[in-house]
Structure formats: structure tokens, C-alpha cells
Amino acid sequence: MKILFNFSIVFFVSLGLYAQAPKNIANDQASEKDTVPYTLIQTVFVPRVQAAKTDANSDLLSEFYQMGLSDLTGNTKGLTFVASIYAIKSGFKSNSASKPNYFENNFQPDVTVGYKNNFQNLNTSFGFKFALINQTDSKHSKKLNYDRVLLNYWQELNNLDSAFRTRLNGNMNALWNDQAKLTQARKGYDPNSETGKAMVKAYRNGLLQQYKNDLKALTALELNGDASQLSPELLALYYSTTPNSGRLQTVEKQAKAHLDSVSKVVANGWNVNINPMVTYDFTHGGFQGVNLGASSIKGWSIIDTGHTSQLVAKFNYVIGTDTIVSKINTARKEITDQVGFNQVLATSLTKSASKSVPTPCLEASFTGSYNYVYSGLKPKEKNAQPALNIKLGLLIGKSTWFTLPVSYNFGLKTTTAMFSVQANIGSAPF
Amino acid sequence: MTNITVKLSFADAGDGQAAVSIVGPDGFKTNYIIDDDHPENNPKHFQLPDGLYNIKVTGNSGAAATLSVTDDDAGSVLLNDNGGPGAFTIDDAFAVGN
Numbered sequence: 001m002k003i004l005f006n007f008s009i010v011f012f013v014s015l016g017l018y019a020q021a022p023k024n025i026a027n028d029q030a031s032e033k034d035t036v037p038y039t040l041i042q043t044v045f046v047p048r049v050q051a052a053k054t055d056a057n058s059d060l061l062s063e064f065y066q067m068g069l070s071d072l073t074g075n076t077k078g079l080t081f082v083a084s085i086y087a088i089k090s091g092f093k094s095n096s097a098s099k100p101n102y103f104e105n106n107f108q109p110d111v112t113v114g115y116k117n118n119f120q121n122l123n124t125s126f127g128f129k130f131a132l133i134n135q136t137d138s139k140h141s142k143k144l145n146y147d148r149v150l151l152n153y154w155q156e157l158n159n160l161d162s163a164f165r166t167r168l169n170g171n172m173n174a175l176w177n178d179q180a181k182l183t184q185a186r187k188g189y190d191p192n193s194e195t196g197k198a199m200v201k202a203y204r205n206g207l208l209q210q211y212k213n214d215l216k217a218l219t220a221l222e223l224n225g226d227a228s229q230l231s232p233e234l235l236a237l238y239y240s241t242t243p244n245s246g247r248l249q250t251v252e253k254q255a256k257a258h259l260d261s262v263s264k265v266v267a268n269g270w271n272v273n274i275n276p277m278v279t280y281d282f283t284h285g286g287f288q289g290v291n292l293g294a295s296s297i298k299g300w301s302i303i304d305t306g307h308t309s310q311l312v313a314k315f316n317y318v319i320g321t322d323t324i325v326s327k328i329n330t331a332r333k334e335i336t337d338q339v340g341f342n343q344v345l346a347t348s349l350t351k352s353a354s355k356s357v358p359t360p361c362l363e364a365s366f367t368g369s370y371n372y373v374y375s376g377l378k379p380k381e382k383n384a385q386p387a388l389n390i391k392l393g394l395l396i397g398k399s400t401w402f403t404l405p406v407s408y409n410f411g412l413k414t415t416t417a418m419f420s421v422q423a424n425i426g427s428a429p430f
Numbered sequence: 431m432t433n434i435t436v437k438l439s440f441a442d443a444g445d446g447q448a449a450v451s452i453v454g455p456d457g458f459k460t461n462y463i464i465d466d467d468h469p470e471n472n473p474k475h476f477q478l479p480d481g482l483y484n485i486k487v488t489g490n491s492g493a494a495a496t497l498s499v500t501d502d503d504a505g506s507v508l509l510n511d512n513g514g515p516g517a518f519t520i521d522d523a524f525a526v527g528n
Contacts, residue, residue: 166453169484172482173454173481207525211482211523215484215522219521
């Protein structure tokens, strides 16, 4: 029922506007023109849609964080900040009214302040991420924003809500004009006397206040699924207005199922980023290196629709080194490739958590990498350095991840395990 | 019939948007959009019969949004309510001809 009312408040927005849509749409994809305004969909529709969906198709562990404390238990510690221009401009509020343009939404300044070797060496990396393909961003996903079938479900549930409001208004206006009650309210005073008019006004003001209270209770029901504020009479009126509870449940189930399928299509799209970075060594006063990176993520479902899987591929060309202590050295050059697999293991840690919040709580990544250092080898170091990496991420609260990456480098024959924290600022970026 | 004006003011004159729905007596029902593309809808003028009305505004604004309903004939304010910043819903009632 909660999901239903989450929807119904959204449907109200489309009331009347949807009637402007052309009737013969050839496919299930509505156009931007024939639905409610674009930004209103993004800022009012989409967050509620995402809150209502039952699936966990979004991935936060791999890419979508803004603040990171990296490798807290290692000898190299870093503080990372990544955010799109749009997120910065909107104060990290995903429901901002402003509409992001392509650049604002896909360009992310990337700054990392790093301490090397137990705080003996301070360096800072400057760069950016640019999303060449950004399919999972709901702000750009027309599949989610202009889905015709979903709008039809919205419209039907909106009509149920509208029918109830019309009936409630009719009841209140019947009381407003009820001559017997008006006569009773005047208590024998002449209808045209000042006292008689004041008593009628007091009666009608009481009705207005009751109406306001009823609407406040209705809003609580629609937005939060909280029916406790509704009087038994109002609740009975609601259920006697709607066609039948079976139809309500059917629409609710169909809408959720369709929403999940649309969300899945969106989440399974390819995402491709480029990420060039330049690192400056403040301790020694010079540029330390350059990292030219690109990454690609593709999501899909293997176990079931509630446990998203992801293929991650990364490529980096690195000039310089991040372990330099005594002097700047850009002689080292290497190519690093990574092919990995992310798996959402659990979508809810506690049964008492709200079922309408699709939170992937536990996620694991399994990554194989092949690094080839073809210049600037350190003593006893091999050119080829394949590695196996496992990372566990645990979501605490709404947007903070605790991660534990463990990797074994076959080239160096070393195992490293470090502890990191990643968090989103404000509301989630997508 | 009374001349009524419905106006939604955005605190920072930014690019706020809203969908307005009004339900009243005698089957009165209207829906319209407020945004930069519909300047004729804000403020919006109506001639309304006496009775109770439900006005629901669902919208989004970068700053606070204030809804006002005024009786132009009497020069009085029938309703003041507010929402935002961010996504908001105003669900309230006003009386005409009380």
C-alpha cells in the first residue's frame, strides 16, 4: 500500500497534462513533448519512482561516490573528491530544480590529496572524469523518464486519487450548504443579522479547518503510507470510492513489476569514462606522474533481478610512480589493465528496513589485472605483474561504504590489504 | 461568483516548476502547469462559485515556494502556504464566499 500511495502523489502531477499527449503512440516510449515538463519528471517523478522500485539495480561501490578516504591502513593514504559540475552547482541535492546540461552532468573534477610513506610525502593529483556514455544516470535516461506504460499506471492510480478528492470535496460542500446545519448553527438568530452571519461563518470556518486536517492526513497517507492520521470515516470513504481493493493491488503489482524491468534496462546499460590525472609532488616540488585512464562498466543480472552483477574493464597508461620518496622520477612507464566482476550479494541487512528503499548493502568485486612495466623497473621487479583482487563493500546508512580490498600481486609476490571509506555528499548523485 | 487569483512565488525567482490541481463545488476541476513555458498560468485568475476548494501543488524549486490564493473582490487573502526547497507538495483548502 505504501508503494501505491508513493505513486499516487506522482500521478497527480500528470493529471490533465497527460491528456495533451497524442493518442496514437507507436511504441511504449513517450516523447519529451507529450508528457509533463522534463525537469519536473526528473526532480519529482524519478526520485519517487526510484524510491518505489523493488529492485536493486544501481551500483554505488564501483564508481558513484564523491568522497573517499583510501587505504587508511596502508602506508599510502589518500583523500579523494569526485563530483559532477551539476552536483556541485546544485549543492549535492539530486532533486534540484535546475536541469543539467550534458557537460554539467558528465564532467567530474577529480582531486586526490595523498600522503605517501607514513605522512613523509604529500602529493596531490588533479584531473577529471568525463562520462562518454552515461546510461545509468536517471537524469538522462529517457527509458525511465518517458516510459509510456509506466505513465499509464500512474494515470490510473492518479484517477483513483482524483475520484476520492472529488467525492470528499462533494461531501464537504454538502455540509457547507446544509440548510438544517446552518439553521442549527445560527441558534435562532436572523440569517441577515450580524450575529446570525457570524455564527454561520464560525460553522463554515470549522468545516474549512476540518477539511484542511483531512487533506493533511491524506497527504501523510500518500507520501508516507501513514494511515494513522485518517479518521475511520475518511478511510472508509477512501475505500468505498476506489473500485475495489483487488484492482488497487493488481495495479500496484503491475506498476512495480514494470518499474523494475525498466530500471533493470537502465542499469544494464554501458558506462564509459575517461579519467586523465596529473600528480604534483609538493614535498619535492615537481610533477610526479601522469595517469591516462579509461573505464567501462556493464551491468546485468545473473542470480536474479534483485542482485545486480557488473562487468568492469579498466585501462591505464601510467608515466611516473606513486612510491617516489627521494626525487621526481618519470622514467617509469607502465600499462595496467583490469577486468573485473562486481556482484551485489545482499540488498537488505535487516528485515525491518523499509522495503521501498532499494539499498544494495553488501557487494563484492573480483578483479583480475595485468600490469606491464616496460620502463623504470625497480630492483627485483618483473615487467609482467598479474594480480588478483577481491574487494568487499558494506553499506552503512544511506550512502557510506566501508571497503576492504585485498590483492595478491604475482609479479611482486606480495599480498596487500587496506581499509577504505567511500561516501556520497548529501543525497545520492543519481 | 467571486474573482480569485492563485499565485505561486519562488523565493529566488529561479526555474521552479509545479503542477496545480484545484477541485471545488459543482464539479469544478482544473489542472495546469507553472513553469517558464507557461507564464500565463502564474498568476492564474478564476471566477469561482461559493464553497470549499482543495488545491494541490506538486512541484520543485531551488528555493522556497509560496502559494497564495486571494479574493480580488474583497481584497483579502484566502490561503497562504509554502513548500520547497527541492521537491514539494502543498495540499490545502480554502473557502470562497464565507
